[in-house]
Ligand SMILES: Nc1nc2c(ncn2[C@@H]2O[C@H](COP(=O)(O)OP(=O)(O)OP(=O)(O)O)[C@@H](O)[C@H]2O)c(=O)[nH]1
């Protein structure tokens with residue numbers, strides 16, 4: 001809260017000082033060339049490390065006035081430092097000549113910088129007064145303005161340093177909260193996904209060139225037979241590869257955004273107790289009163305490196321209470337959106353006999369998983385785990401025997417026997433949960449890179465539809481068939497950003513923070 005307020009104040013102040021201080025900064029810079037060299041392009045600056053007090057803060061500057069900023073503030077009147085080499089200097093305010101801090105300066109001449117422009121980094125002490133003073137001094141200089149959110153990355157993209165999938169990978173890396181997310185983001189940022197789409201683009205371009213050549217030259221018999229057959233094969237191959245790429249069970253997207261796991265079941269089964277046990281804090285109210293939970297209670301978990309959004313829901317039962325009925329409606333809605341449902345059952349209610357126990361569980365599952373509005377459409381049992389809770393209430397000798405027998409009954413989802421009170425069986429349950437989540441997300445490092453965003457999927461589906469147009473018109477109207485290939489290329493280009501679409505860019509860069 002405080003930091004965003006500070007940032008608002010700071011940015012306002014920098015803006016105001018900029019216009020007032022501009023002529024002064026010119027006078028204070030000893031090297032005339034530096035000033036003449038400024039073009040129309042803005043030079044941007046921002047605190048690139050996070051807000052708040054820290055050991056070292058990094059202030060990044062990019063654009064034509066960067067060398068001026070470096071010279072004026074690091075007292076380098078005669079020459080710039082060697083590229084990409086850290087230099088310890090006093091950082092001074094060019095106007096007041098006051099020393100603001102002592103820190104490292106780095107000079108990245110174009111095009112060998114993140115943005116592709118002349119860039120400078122100041123590594124200063126991370127106190128609020130120091131960073132404020134340095135940012136204000138920069139704002140006082142001619143041609144300088146504070147960067148917008150994501151503007152450094154946008155410039156890198158415009159300079160061709162990154163394609164859009166790499167930009168998204170970078171954004172994901174900054175936001176990655178678990179190991180697997182970090183791995184996937186790093187892989188995408190290294191350009192692997194982009195290269196896959198580039199390869200498809202190259203192949204489509206070749207197809208298009210061949211079709212167009214055929215249209216232009218076949219009448220004069222200047223083109224050999226079989227060219228179109230080659231294109232047919234190339235298009236079919238591409239369709240197959242795209243199909244396979246799209247049939248990924250949304251693994252990359254799940255890993256990026258987190259697996260939705262919902263805890264559901266009858267009242268008092270111990271659903272909220274399970275949520276609290278997993279997140280290790282009393283996030284949800286637990287009580288012996290049936291119908292305690294009404295709202296959906298959510299918490300984020302890291303399960304062995306994979307991100308999970310866990311939701312506790314109202315116990316499923318008929319109720320005359322309006323509020324509880326709404327809770328049950330929300331619970332069912334969540335279950336429909338879930339990637340995995342943990343059906344919690346009070347194991348003390350289980351008949352001791354395995355056969356009767358299995359029948360009980362089957363009936364119970366049916367009532368929990370069925371859709372109330374359309375009773376015939378039940379949630380698939382492979383999307384759930386049966387969690388038999390309160391094992392501490394079962395006789396000690398009967399516990400393992402019962403679950404062993406139940407596990408042998410076909411048609412039941414995997415069964416875990418736990419106790420939220422004694423934590424018995426929790427380790428095994430976590431192992432099962434981890435393996436489920438891992439299967440859902442896939443290994444981000446093995447196999448072909450997976451698509452990570454719904455945006456990719458939408459463009460690829462358009463691409464596929466356009467290729468179907470090629471086949472449709474191949475024998476009747478080659479111009480329309482060629483148009484299909486061209487549309488397919490455009491759709492692919494939208495993924496990597498090679499085909500510009502301002503609105504996509506705005507959406508993607510908006511997700512970045514200032515200074516990135
Ligand atoms: N003996 C025993 N009691 C448990 C266990 N887990 C939960 N309970 C108790 O069962 C009661 C219900 O627990 P909750 O976690 O509130 O159950 P719930 O499923 O969230 O209930 P609703 O929100 O009302 O649907 C509480 O009194 C808990 O202390 C367990 O493993 N063993």
Ligand SMILES: [K+]
Pocket residue numbers: 267268286287288289290291292293
């Ligand atoms: K309860």
Ligand SMILES: [Mg+2]
Pocket residue numbers: 271272273284285286292293312313314315
């Ligand atoms: Mg509850």
